[in-house]
Amino acid sequence: MEALSLREDNGDKTALAGQNTLQLIAFSIGEQTYGVEITTVREIRAWNGATPLPNTREFVRGVINLRGTIVPIFDLRARFGDGQTSPTKNHVVVVMSVGDKWVGILVDAVSDILTVSRDDIHNVPEGNAIDTELLNGIVTHDSRMVGLIDLHSVVSGAKLDA
Template sequence: MTVETNTASRQLITFQLGDQYLGVDIMAIREIRAWSPATPLPNVPEYVRGVVNLRGVVLPVLDLRYRLGWGMTEPSARHVIIVVRIGDQLQGIIVDAVNDIVSVSADDMQPLPDMGDTAAAQFLDGLATIDERLILILALERLVERVTLADAA
């Protein structure tokens, strides 16, 4: 008797924006840090809250809630910045709380239902159900427009 195992699983870090649970591939995560105020920049998209200094690296900080079309985040001490690699650049994304590391098999992944042309849908890779909870899988590479910090200054 042979048992087939599905080795195509992804490890995700799950986090919250309000009551919504999202996940991002663990391999994209560089660190998770406490909220620190970002220095605003002129001429950047509205979802870019500014920059923070991460050990000498200037890191753009994105308001994920705003980028998904769910309203503006009012950051407080309870918020967290998840530092992710998007393409060849590190970016910070503001989230309410980081939850767990989970493994999602290919069988647990589902495509997005047709939701029309909503802002959030274009930034999502799919859905997964983990412990009776629906997790939206974030497509990091679609979050940012190609704006360099030099363009902003």
């Protein structure tokens, strides 16, 4: 089993989650935990290499074949400016839909499914433009900080300016 599909059980959990709560898929990059809304996640699969794309920024790891369509893979660590991940078989690609496009995000591991209240989402502290650009907000879960990824910003600016 290379891919673990989460789509089936989405429905129930979302139903349980109710109006004011949010379900997140939490994943880690190094020590830090980040999350994306569970409804955007299409699939989680193990890293199995990607074909590099020339003339793109370092955080574009390349493209993979997802059942006949070509999906780009973004290295989240590199996107945050911490250098490229050296992926192993244990690294994970989270495939999500952003607008009408599907993209994969390379992360170290998927850790949990979290249910948080919308009221608990804090604003990202002003100061660093990278933080405010790439994160939508911050929530606390089990006294850990979870950054909510702004997918649109993460996947933008992929092209290398000539």
